[in-house]
Amino acid sequence: MAVFSNVAIPNRILVPLIVACALFMENLDSTVLATSLPAIATELGVNPIDLKLAMTSYLLSLAVFIPVSGWVADRFGARLVFRTAIAVFALGSALAGFSATMPEMIGARVIQGVGGAMMVPVGRLVILRTVPKSELVGSLAWLTVPALIGPVLGPPLGGFITTYFSWRWIFWINLPIAALGLVLATLFIPDLKGEERTPFDRLGFVLSGFGLAALVSGATALGLEALPHEVAFVLLAAGVVSLAGYILHFRRVEHPILDLRLFAIPTFRAAILGGSLFRIGIGAAPFLLPLMLQLGFGLSAFQSGLLTFASALGALFMKMAAKPILQRFGFRATMIANALIAAAFMTAPALFTAATPSAVMLGALLVGGFFRSLQFTAVNALGYADIDSARMSRATSLASVAQQISLSLGVSFAALALEAILGHRAGTTLQASDFPPTFMMIGLISASSVFLFARLAPNAGGEVSGHAPAGPDPLAEARERG
Template sequence: MPTFPNAAVPNRILVPLIVACALFMENLDSTVLATSLPAIAAELKINPIDLKLALTSYLLSLAVFIPISGWLADRLGARLVFRAAIATFALGSALAGFSSTMPELIGARVLQGVGGAMMVPVGRLVILRTVPKSELVGSLAWLTIPALIGPVLGPPVGGFITTYFSWRWIFWINLPIAALGIVLATLFIPDVRGEERTPFDSLGFVLSGFGLAAIVSGATAIGLEALPHLAGFAILGAGVVAFGAYVLHAQRAEHPILDLRLFAIPTFRAAILGGSLFRVGIGAAPFLLPLMLQVGFGMTAFQSGMLTFASALGALFMKMAAKPILQRFGFRTTMMVNAVVAAALMTAPALFTATTPVAIILVALLVGGFFRSLQFTAVNALGYADIDTARMSRATSLASVAQQISLSLGVSIAALVLEGLLAHRGGVELRASDFPVAFLMIGLISASSVFLFARLAPDAGEEVSGHVSPQPDPVTAARERA
């Protein structure tokens, strides 16, 4: 088995592509599941809105276990952790396919989340530690191009499988992909480790894990018929208290499991906080759109999937253009303008009706995916622009946790809006008229990220983007100083 020194890269294209196998599997799974939610709800005899638990339980598991991914990779080596993570994800996928009740499905999704928590962050960490910052945007684009094939294929594949076979196969198709990923990781992934071995922050893990789990669970539980509203708010409140205790702990701990001191770095702070607001809308869209097309407009899962794949296809096209755009305009300008444009396009489905021409829906989703992908690439690259190698694993863990929390909150907010509308009109079944308010809400939340990006310096992340800010005229600069 070949091994590589920490600074060496066996192939700066091959390694991101191998890591992308894992990201492909994860994205394929999530987009396939979103398309199949109404069919799963019908077979399990539950409300489709309640299936947000199948989405958020996975995201919850990610948020809880991601913080230890960097520590494990530093201690055990990235290759071993990466392979074990793929195997765990595959086992969870197999069990999800055999689920016959809602608790079984949730349990299998939690196991998938444990694997996913180690899989993608550790793979990204390998790239961040082996690629020069000047090549980071290009490497991250190579990483996400194959991974975006998952969302492209997910909706039509999920719709086809659900319509003509069984939704259970949407999980089982992960197994051959996982086998390929393990083989490629064994052959080519460098066994990078941390230069410094830090002690495990067990108290921080308990406080942050419980806090994040309770926050996501409480936000998800609010509105569920199985629990009183008061119980959901109580769980949410307990999570806020526990995470507040973690914040106090992290200020005193020498090696906190989630290093909140990283927020002192302006580029990291803007990328994580602004990116989290933007991702709320992204997390909600895969939940809302298939429900609207199938439950609201009466489409089959296959018809819905063939339409919703357009947004992922648009994202795939943008990956080719991200680097030259960032080189031309820089991070600050690109992210401010694009946040508003992408958020506006995110609200476009609010205008869809059952009679809207398919061509118009396709174009709107295609263009929306194009601009959302640009924002993702910019946020991901900017976040690590000023992070040194020693703190890279901690930055990766914190960024990944923030990402999963924001995605899960997006699902919970969208579901809460739908449940509130149902309660307001005293209905029991969703209508097409229930969805526009939800799309407008998530669009506004995503657009608010512009205020955080506006606080960036004009030259923020220039080493990564390759953008060179124009130098002020010497005479004008002298006058301003005077």
């Protein structure tokens, strides 16, 4: 219990709010960058589609280093790792602001990714280990409310800075936020460590890290003029082989860096696999919307930002409604229906034209953001519903890797679709007509997640949602069945 000005704040609220400083910084950074992509591309002298490297290099770095986060937090303590991660992220932000070439930008984003790989998963781990499962949905809502302010402020702030100042300041605004996060983490984040010391899985880290890096790099390189398609396919093949090697390796070690045995838990499996499909569409949207509004409709970065912030505002409104909705309908029914609704709104920009009233676009993005955020809250809470404290660090690492891979694939799929459309019509510049098929594609990918959610038991995650009594340990049952 912490006290500010004689007002006591419970730890179940305070700790998520502090961790949310990190999420705020990360979300603000990514949404500001998406709005400013056309302006950055012009100054660096590159194709706007090629700037997906600036987005995916960050996600790639996250995917490679997130598996280490759980082990490092257990070994050295969550507070030390969390503070170090914030400092590294701030360093990458400062370097990104000074970037003058594409390689410099990519390098700075990789450094940011190293910080983000430790910052967000470790912060989430602190919450999961300090909050009872019956209060998990409410605590995750407190965690994401301040973090969602980043996406709300990001598009209009990024557009304003880019239009009237310089895009470089979109990275430098992270520095005071990082300073505040460091102070609060030092004062209030508990120094949690693992209950037992486990050896570091070096071979597993190499196999999984190289496999994930090659897979994401190959998907990103497809269609880029700088690399021939043969190189992209070689990377993809190398990634698949390396990850297959990791699957063989993890069966032979007691403490693998990514514990794939967690997929034996039905709730965790549905949350990770179904959530990944849903996030592919979400990962594509911040990349597509600013490009369509600015390059397709001719809006300025500021005007584009004022429109795209609506989806994050809708997400902010939803957070207080998540718990009663899940209590009333349960995870399975909510996630099936909501995935279809959210996916339908994800395709709504396919109907936008330059003549569409701004109020109509704002309304569609606002409502879509509401349902999208409900799905995120449900997926995140369900994934940890049947995970005990001893396995929590491994679960957060694996879930975070899957999340970042799906987001990076979303950007890559969207860019590939745009490049294919350009090639089909032998064009060199993007037009408004290039975007509707791409929005339809990502909506269908996200909607396909319902097939995984439909396999859940009606009372899945009941202890967390409050919809039904908790059942037996699914992992224990799986072990008994052999």
